[in-house]
Amino acid sequence: MLSNITIYHYLLLAFILFMTGLCGVVVSKNVIKILISIEFMLTGVNINFTAFGLYCKNLAFDGYIFALFCIAIGAVELAIALYIFYAMYREKQTSEIEDYGDV
């Protein structure tokens, strides 16, 4: 049983990674760690997509394509986040998320 790797193994892995990412978003104190956690969530999603891309009956490999877009967009999102974070940082000189709650 364990030697036979099915799609469920991948899905479980993806789910665990996603949940870990979610927990990370919620508990992290540092902005950068939050961003990393978001990337974890996206990675989990990507594993899901790739697994489905391989394992389901879709011959167009939509899952792969979707995963590619996800990777790219995730990176862009991270870049924007860092940009805005840096702009904020210049005002406040702190990287703790708790300190960014003035509005």
Added chain:
Amino acid sequence: MVKDLFNIFMPYIALVLAIIFQTIFGMLRLHSLVFKYKDINIVISNTISLISIVAAIFFTLAASNNYAGLNYSIIMTPAIKALSVLVLIVGLITVLLNTNLLRENRQSSYKYHVLLLTSLLGAILAISANDFLTLFVSLEALSFSLYFLIALPKGYTSKEAGFKYLITNAVSVSFFLFGVSCILGLTSSLNFSEIAHILQSEHNGIIYTAASIMIMIGLLMKLAIFPFANWVIDVYNGCETSVLNFLSTVPKIVVIGVIIRLLSGAASYSVELNTIILLLGLMTAFWANIYALKENNVKKIMACSSAANAGYMIIVLSVFSAFAASAVIFYLICYTFINMGIFSYLNLIEQDYKNITLDKLSSNTSIPISISFVICVLGLAGLPVASGFAGKIFLLYSMLQSGLVFLPVMLLLLLLFVIALYYYIKLIRGIIPQNTNITKGVYPQNPFIEPVLCMMAIITFILGVMPFSLAARCLLFF
């Protein structure tokens, strides 16, 4: 392909051309080479954007109804057309109102236009997208540009608002993607039509509902639906009004349009999903209305109102029927115009005050302006003469049509309208001039604001008094 071009892509191409032109123009700083006048770059880029948006509106209207392109990944129906035009109109108005924003950021005027046009492009593409990938990318285009637009004004608060919007969106998009991946696994397809076709023939288990809910979370977070609604207050508060005008309407139009399509196709076969959406809508409306009661800051009140209105629409959408969809679209149209009116008034005030509280609302005493504002607020409150009244009647009627089961929901909805009335009246009360010294701002006024506001009030009034033509049109959509 040529036919495709004319039927679907011409609006996009108009916008894309404008984006490219703006980028080149701005990045190379051509304006400073050609013109010496300080504000001329703002004028030029405004003009280009306006022309492109008007062209896009024109092309959208000219496109044929009912067309699908790119292997059914993009489609065009009358409803989509209407919503696209609505989005473009919001873009147009936003461009007209941007003086305050750009005055402080003269250098980044082109940046503003590129981002605005990109988000418009993303928005209209998202409305007509027929598969999840296109939808995902266009939604991201919309929100990425919005991150920048929110963070664009100088100062810390706008940055924080942008950052919060970003984090919320990133998490919600992750949920959305997870859901989409599950749907992909279940149906082996990303295309809405195919998914609907497959789901009709297959049994839907808990995984399906969970996946749909995750997709919905991704979408509803943009609407500020209850458990994910708190961001809306912080973000609106830190947002500049012309951007807010955009933020409070465009994502709403897009997401409602998408949800209508999803529910009418793929996801309408799950009672659980509809129930959850209904519950979320009700909770949102309660949360927003109650939160707004004690609020004194107009932007925060508008944030709550925005969430509450999204809640009403979601409630009606959950009892999905063709009539309900038409009613929601009608309501959405009314709401958009009202919202634009209100934010243009706030824009007028924001010239003088950064933090708009209720007692500062009356700083401008011009009578037609005040009356226009009052008409718009009446529209939000759903009192007659303004379009919100007709919209609410349509919403309720569609609930009734879906069966007597929804009578309690209808009554709850009514209760919500009443609670909402309380803070809308506070707004109206705020507009009545007190005996305070009126301090006019140092800046020259944006000449577009007052005409825009009056126009919105007139539209609201006309839609309120004679809703029939538009309503009839909306009924034909489905």
Added chain:
Amino acid sequence: MTQALVFYPTALIIMVFSIIAILSKKIVYSLICAILVFMASGVIFYVLGAEYNAVIQLTIYGLAVPVLLAMAIMFTDVKNEKRAIITGARRYIILTSVVLIIMALVYLVAIGVNITPEHTFSPANTNLNHFRIFDAITDGFFSTYLAAFELFSLLLLAVVAGVSDNAK
């Protein structure tokens, strides 16, 4: 069997290091762990037959993103995190996540015992022809997902425009 031999260590790396990345107090450690997780997921992609995804994952998440993050850490002079006090709803969300993960594990074990053909996803093509996959992907990019693809490029342009001016 070879799949299993690759899968389990990689999965273990992903799980362990992702948790370490979240729990570690030093932000640099988190970054390193994150890099490990991203790379390991690249391996997973490879195992799943998506070489292109794997390559892109490794280049973007393995190189570009860590560099970006490292620069951000450098620029922002990040201090080590104080001990996280997890309160309120956050505590419950962690609890729920853990419970959900355990439930999923149990579910998998239960299913793994009685996997029936109907419930099993099988690979779409047993003989994976990598060129065929490549064809399919490019075909998708330039026919069905053309709009998305183009829009993505415009998105990049907009982001560049957005970032360019003020990030001195």
Added chain:
Amino acid sequence: MFDFSNILSLPVLVFMPLVFGIIIVLPFFPNNDITIRRFAKGCIVFQLIYSLLFWIFYDKGFISVYSLDWIKTLGIKFGFVMDELALVVSILTTVIFTFAAVMSKLHIKHGHKYYYALLLFFETTILGIFNAADIFTFFLFWELELVPAYFLIGYWGEGSNAKKSAMKFILYTFIGSLFMLVGLIMLHYFNFLSSGSMNGQIDMYNLDKVGTNLQILISVLLLIGFGVKLPVVPIHTWLPDAHTDAATPVSMILAGVLLKTGGYAIIRFNLQVLPEAFQIIAPILAILALINIIYTALVAYAQVDIKRIVAYSSISNMGLILLGICSMNIIGLTGSIFHIVAHGIITAGLFVICGIILLRCRERDINKLGGIAANMPRLFGFATVIILASIGLPSLAGFIGEVITITGALASDLSNTMKLTALLALPVLIVSSCYMLKFLHQGFFGAQGECNPSADIANHEFLVLIAIVVILLILGCFPASLINIIQNLNIIDGAVAW
């Protein structure tokens, strides 16, 4: 020969005040208080004359219709219709607005332009309610009336917390009207299901195929809306506050006309459209009406604020009107409509008196008032007549309404509850005389109180009061003049025919 009835047009009747109101607000209009006041007064008097023309050219079976497509897909029209009931209440409206406009002279001290514009707008909305032919037209005006009412109460109020009261009024009414809206929509929809055609006209509804339970549901939903306006006891608490805090002319309108819209609507909808359901609800409603009558009369006695006393007496009288409607026969209905008119005039008169006292004495606490009779004998005379009318003395209008109403309830065939209710409602004659005479003798009698009223009534107040007294006397001595008009009403035939 020129036929005068050709100039009678319902849209003109309804919208004329609005047009005048807009003219006042327009920027070119002189911003002179006196000019504005005279112009507005002229408009309202003109409106009165115009509405009286409808009465003069009234002949039996007279129905004037005006209709325009509004929302075609739902069969909703924008239409007006005037039958005898609408005629009677419309004239009541114009009369009371005339009184209110005349009384505004001393009571309104700021914001003349907007005050008079809103007053005219208010008149339009109320006339719209009374003459609406279509349920959505009706609802439109019903909601619209909140806007001027809110501002008139809140911004020209005499009380210290006028704005709060206005808000309370708005919220109560709005809650009610939303329930009503559900009811109306259901009515419309089930009419469509039952008759197969979308139709919004009030007199065309046909719910034969709709189950009784559903009809009751609709009827109850509508009643919640109307009950707030009427008001029925558990949901009446907005009324004393609003009436107390509003300026006197506004109080006159509120009590004289606005409450009557509730009674009117119950007759129009619950009785005319949903008679079967109302047949079942009526006995229960009659008990509520009884509570209304007796309970609020008792509460009125506990009040010390003169305007509150009058406000509670209004509730009590509205209960009587409700009782008459509940009896579901010609006598009761005639009594109700008669009492609608009579009480409208009486309560306007009472508020005029309160207003004059407030203005002269700057005191509204009944314990601190006193001795007005000695200083203002003319006011005292009028007050005596109006108060006597309000406690139902024969030869004045109030008595006729009360007697016919109670007789109608007694003659009701619905159930024995109604008869018992009718007899139990009679003690209101005693209780009402208690609180009203308390008002009279504490306010007017006795040695001179703390306040020192300086002057007797002014000329314009005199005119209003004499008009009120004359109307009360005419209605009280020759009630047949009004009853004969009401008798021709079609609803009444319907009520018997079911």
Added chain:
Amino acid sequence: MSEFFRDNIVWIILYPLWVFLLIGAARLFAVRMSKKLLTSITLLGSSFGIIFAGGTLVNTIQGGASEILFTFIKVQNFLLQIGISIDTLSAVYLLLLFIISFFIQLYSSSYMRQEPKYYRFFAYLNLFNFSMGLLLVSPNLFQMYLGWELVGLVSYLLVGFQYINPLKSIASVKVFIINRIGDTAFLAGILSLIYIMWTYSSAQFVTLDFSDFNLISSVAYAHTNNVTYFILCLLLFFGAMVKSAQFPFHTWLQDAMNAPTPISALIHSATMVAAGVFLTIKLLPLFTLSREVLIFIVILGMFTALFCSLCAICQDNVKSVLAYSTSANLGLMLAAVGYGNIDLAVVFLIVHGFIKAALFLSYGMINNEYCDKRQIELSPSFIVGAFALSGLAFAGLNCKELFYDTFSQNVFLTIEFMLVTFMCAVYIFRLCCKYPFTKLNRFHFVEQISVWSFLLIVIAATFFINGSQLGFPFWAAFAGAITAFVITIKSKDSLLGSVTRICKEGFFIDRFYSRNIYSIYGKIANLVNKIETFISNNKILFKIAKYLVKTAWRIEKYIFELPVSFCILCTRFASKELEIAQTRNIQTYIAYGALIIGIIFTAVMLTYSFIINTLGGIG
């Protein structure tokens, strides 16, 4: 000729109304009008009234007449008409009304000459004439109710005439409200009767004409059980009871004594209060069918007579004594009506009216409210009236004898009647003994005319009424008079100085009225006084009413305002909580969001699976 009077009596009844309106309009528009003119037009009305009523009386001896003037209300089968109907009774009563009115108006012109509100007073007098006329000539019960209410109104207005005095104004309110109770019951009775007739009679319209009353009563009696019929009759009789100041409601007459004395004479002793007797006579066809009602009327009347006489003995105030006496005598009249002797009741009504009016007037003549007088004095005419009232002489004597004859069949009634006669003499002569007599001056000339006219009428009536003999009532009255003397002398406050002293020295009297007997008398007086104060303060009623009002107000404040305050509280609480949730930290938002959506999801899924498992699916 007499037909002319009969047919035009309606103008005579309407004339006072016009005068009233004329005065009102004149005052309203501040037109000056001389007092003489005013008095003369008023007197003109009354004098013509006397002529017409007399003429009509002559005519009606041959038979009555009735005529419908106009339809007041006509809704479906609810028909109320205003008309005029004259029979002997009403003609006699009208005559009484106009005669007394005439002289009292004359009297008032002198009495009220210092009153600044002279015009108003005369306007009210005219209004009274009109409303009383309306009541008397009413062809149906409903019109009678109209008049009934109107006379009540006039009474109220006149009691509160000196409203500057807060005590008087409160008294007027009390008078009105107690009258109102009776009126309401009366109205309830009328409406019930209408309802019964609608249900059971074949007639299309129920007008409640007095001419139809035989039919009406038979129908009503046939279709109701005994209790219902009794209650119905009682409701109707209630009106009469209150108006005639019978036992539990007699207190309003005391309050009514706050009115100017001419009014006490006109309204509160001679005419209006006797309307109850008039109504009872009119409704007798209804009452006779039920023995219980008649018994009730007799018992009530006799009891009131006894009770009020007892009360009167204890009073010191002349007007109060007279008021109690009025109640007592009206009780006697009602008892007579209940006993079936209508003629006696009517005769006594007239005689008593004149006597009482004369008594009041002669008291008021001296003790004018407008003169500042410290001490109460009486005029000689008062003693003449006292003789008549007590039954020692003149028409009073005749009536008492007739009463004795009527009641002689029943021992209890006879005894009671004797007691009443005895006490009547006691209280009236006690007054005569207590207060000194005074000389009249020329200012009282006009007043004297009125008083002596009344007394002359009474004296003249002696010769027209049968039964002038010195029977038991005379002796009872005589004994009463003696007792009064003795009591007055015994008590030290006597003002008849010399006589008092002589009697005091006579030891046999001292012995006779030993301390014990005297204290018994004192105790009874105290007891009666207690009951009286208890009733007159309306303690129970007041307490109940107060409690009701308080409770209602509390409900109003605490319960019906509850939704509002509850909403406010809830909203406050909720918005506070929401404020806490709005932490401004984006992580908490996400955390709460994820948690809540998880809970909702789980709950909904569980609910639906439960529904599907238990109900086997929805569709």
